[in-house]
Amino acid sequence: MVRRRLLILSLAAACAVLLGTLSLTPRHDPGALTLAAVYDPYAAAPLRPYGTLRDAVRSGDVLTLQHIAAESDGFLAYRASLELARWRTIDAATRLAYMRRALALRIDDPLARDATRSLDLEAGRIAEDAGQVVAAVAYYRAALPQQAAIDGLMRLEPDRRRIASDLLDARAYQQALDTLGDLPDAEVRARAESALGHSDLALPAYRQWVAQAPNDVSAVSGLAWTLFRLDELDAAERLFEGLSGTNALYGRALIANRRGDIDTAVALLERTGRADYLWLATSLLEGKQRYADAIPLYLTIARGGTSYADDAAYRAYVLADRLGRPEVAAQARALIPADSFFALLLGGRLDVPQASATGAVAPPDAATGASLRLARALAGVHDPDAAVGELLFELRSLGATTDARAPLATTREPDIVAIAQMLQSLHEYRQSVYAARALISAGSRSLEVWRLAYPTAYAQDVERQAASAGVAPVLVWSVMRKESAFSPIAVSRSDAMGLMQVTPPTWDWLGTLQGDPSPADPFDPGANIRYGTYYLGFLLRHFDGDLALAVSSYNRGQGYIGRLFVGPTVHGDLNDLYRAIDSYETREYMQAVLVDVAVYRALYPQYASARP
Numbered sequence: 001m002v003r004r005r006l007l008i009l010s011l012a013a014a015c016a017v018l019l020g021t022l023s024l025t026p027r028h029d030p031g032a033l034t035l036a037a038v039y040d041p042y043a044a045a046p047l048r049p050y051g052t053l054r055d056a057v058r059s060g061d062v063l064t065l066q067h068i069a070a071e072s073d074g075f076l077a078y079r080a081s082l083e084l085a086r087w088r089t090i091d092a093a094t095r096l097a098y099m100r101r102a103l104a105l106r107i108d109d110p111l112a113r114d115a116t117r118s119l120d121l122e123a124g125r126i127a128e129d130a131g132q133v134v135a136a137v138a139y140y141r142a143a144l145p146q147q148a149a150i151d152g153l154m155r156l157e158p159d160r161r162r163i164a165s166d167l168l169d170a171r172a173y174q175q176a177l178d179t180l181g182d183l184p185d186a187e188v189r190a191r192a193e194s195a196l197g198h199s200d201l202a203l204p205a206y207r208q209w210v211a212q213a214p215n216d217v218s219a220v221s222g223l224a225w226t227l228f229r230l231d232e233l234d235a236a237e238r239l240f241e242g243l244s245g246t247n248a249l250y251g252r253a254l255i256a257n258r259r260g261d262i263d264t265a266v267a268l269l270e271r272t273g274r275a276d277y278l279w280l281a282t283s284l285l286e287g288k289q290r291y292a293d294a295i296p297l298y299l300t301i302a303r304g305g306t307s308y309a310d311d312a313a314y315r316a317y318v319l320a321d322r323l324g325r326p327e328v329a330a331q332a333r334a335l336i337p338a339d340s341f342f343a344l345l346l347g348g349r350l351d352v353p354q355a356s357a358t359g360a361v362a363p364p365d366a367a368t369g370a371s372l373r374l375a376r377a378l379a380g381v382h383d384p385d386a387a388v389g390e391l392l393f394e395l396r397s398l399g400a401t402t403d404a405r406a407p408l409a410t411t412r413e414p415d416i417v418a419i420a421q422m423l424q425s426l427h428e429y430r431q432s433v434y435a436a437r438a439l440i441s442a443g444s445r446s447l448e449v450w451r452l453a454y455p456t457a458y459a460q461d462v463e464r465q466a467a468s469a470g471v472a473p474v475l476v477w478s479v480m481r482k483e484s485a486f487s488p489i490a491v492s493r494s495d496a497m498g499l500m501q502v503t504p505p506t507w508d509w510l511g512t513l514q515g516d517p518s519p520a521d522p523f524d525p526g527a528n529i530r531y532g533t534y535y536l537g538f539l540l541r542h543f544d545g546d547l548a549l550a551v552s553s554y555n556r557g558q559g560y561i562g563r564l565f566v567g568p569t570v571h572g573d574l575n576d577l578y579r580a581i582d583s584y585e586t587r588e589y590m591q592a593v594l595v596d597v598a599v600y601r602a603l604y605p606q607y608a609s610a611r612p
Contacts, residue, residue, distance in 0.1 A: 500532025
C-alpha cells in the first residue's frame with residue numbers, strides 16, 4: 001500500500017511539472033528545493049482579476065496596477081489605488097493622485113474617525129513629499145488632533161494663529177493656546193479659555209474681541225455668557241437684551257432664575273419655543289413643586305414631535321395621575337408614541353415581525369449573485385478584507401451604506417438582504433445593520449431584515465461572557481447596538497473605544513477588577529465584549545438587577561445614578577428618576593437600550609426568558 005501511494009504521488013508530481021504547476025521554491029536553506037504541487041485559485045474566475053493584481057504587486061508592474069485602478073470604481077480599483085499610493089518607488093505626485101483616488105472611492109463611515117484621520121495623515125505626508133503644500137496642509141488639518149498632523153502643520157503653515165484656530169476647531173483647546181503663545185488673537189484665546197472652563201481668563205479676551213468687532217454676535221454672546229458664569233448678572237443681562245434669538249432669551253431666563261424670579265424665567269423659556277428650553281422650564285416649576293403648572297408645558301412638548309415628546313407625555317401622565325386628574329392623564333397617555341420605552345412601561349407591545357413568521361425569500365439578481373460568489377471566493381482564500389470590501393461596494397451601489405451616493409433601492413430588498421447576511425457572516429455589522437435599518441425605515445416587515453438590523457453579533461463571545469457575568473445576551477447586544485452600531489473600531493469624542501465604548505480610565509479599572517496583568521486591547525472584539533459585559537454584570541449586581549439603573553449607569557456612571565436614585569428628588573421612585581436624570585443623552589440612551597432589549601426578545605425567542 002505504501003509503495004502504491006508513493007507511485008501515485010510521483011505520477012502527480014510528474015504531471016504537475018508537465019502542466020507547469022509545480023513550484024520550486026527555496027525555503028530556509030537556499031540550497032534545498034521543496035517540491036509542492038500548487039493549485040492557484042487566482043488563476044480562474046471569479047478570482048482572476050485579483051490574481052492579476054497580486055502578480056502585478058509581486059512583479060512591480062506599475063502599468064498593470066494603474067490600469068486596474070482606472071478600470072472601474074469598484075473595490076479592486078480602490079485596493080490598486082491604495083497600493084500605488086504607498087509605493088515609494090513611484091514619484092510622490094503620482095502617489096498623491098492615487099491616494100486621492102483611493103480616498104474618493106472608499107466607504108466613508110463617520111464612526112471610523114481614527115481610520116479616516118490616519119488616511120488623511122498619510123495623504124498629507126505624500127502631498128508634503130510631492131511639494132504640494134496647500135494640499136498637505138488641508139490633509140493635515142483634516143487629521144487633527146493627531147500629533148503627527150500638528151507637527152505637519154507646524155512645518156508647513158507659517159501662520160501660528162491659523163494653526164491655533166485649526167486646533168480650536170478640532171477641540172484641542174489647550175494645544176490651541178500653547179500654539180498661540182503670546183500672539184494676539186482674542187477670538188481663539190477667548191473661545192479656548194472658555195471651553196476649558198477658565199472664565200476668568202476668557203473674560204479679558206472676550207472684551208478685547210468685542211472691542212475689535214462690536215457687531216460680532218458670537219463675540220458679544222460669548223462675553224455675555226462669560227459674565228454670567230462669573231456672576232456679573234447685570235452686565236450679562238444688558239448684553240443679552242441687546243441680542244435677538246433664542247440664545248439671548250435663554251440667557252435672560254437663567255439670570256431671572258438665578259435671581260429667584262421663576263415666573264419670568266419660565267415665560268422667557270416659553271418664548272423660545274424650543275423643546276429643550278421648555279423642558280428646562282418644567283424643571284424649574286417642578287423644583288418649586290408647581291406640578292399643575294408644569295403639566296400644560298409637558299403637553300406642549302409632547303405635541304411638538306421632537307425627541308423630548310415621549311418623555312414629556314409620560315411625565316404629564318405621571319403628574320396628572322398623582323394629582324387625581326384622570327382626564328388629563330388619559331390625554332397625556334394618548335400622546336405617548338407606541339414604539340417608545342414609556343409605552344412599554346404602560347403595557348404596550350412593540351410592532352415587531354413575529355419570529356414564527358415564514359415566507360419565501362426572493363433570490364438576488366445576477367449582478368448581486370456574482371458579487372456574492374466573488375466574496376465567497378475571496379473569503380475562501382483568506383482575504384476577508386477584500387470579501388467585505390466587494391460586498392460593501394455592491395451595497396453602496398444600492399444606496400444602503402452610510403455614504404450612499406444613490407437613493408435606497410427598496411425594490412432590491414432581496415439583494416440588500418443577501419449582501420447584508422453575507423457581511424454579517426464575515427463579522428461586518430456596522431454597514432449591514434445600517435442597510436437593514438434603512439429598509440425598516442422604508443417600511444420593510446421582513447423578519448430577515450429585522451434580524452439583520454438587530455443581529456446576534458459575535459454570538460459565541462457574547463453568550464460565553466454573558467453567562468460568566470450573569471447578564472442576558474440581549475442586553476449586551478442592545479448596549480453594543482447603541483454604543484458603537486457594532487463597529488469594533490468606533491471611537492467617540494470622549495475617547496470611548498470599541499464595540500461597547502468603554503473610556504480609557506474605566507477600561508483600565510475593569511482590567512484590574514478582572515485580574516488582567518495589563519489591560520487588553522480595546523479594539524479586539526473579544527476583549528471589548530469581555531470588559532463591557534463584565535461591567536454590565538457589575539452594575540446589575542450593584543443595583544440588585546434593576547435594568548434601568550444599570551443601563552443608565554453604564555452611560556453616566558453608577559455614582560451619579562446611585563446618588564440621584566436615593567436622593568431627595570427621586571426618593572427611590574423610578575418614575576421620578578426618568579425625569580430627574582439631568583442628561584438628555586443618558587435619558588435617551590437608557591430608553592433606547594431597553595426598547596432594543598424588548599425587540600431582541602421578540603425577534604429571538606430563544607433568548608426571551610434570559611434575565612435580567
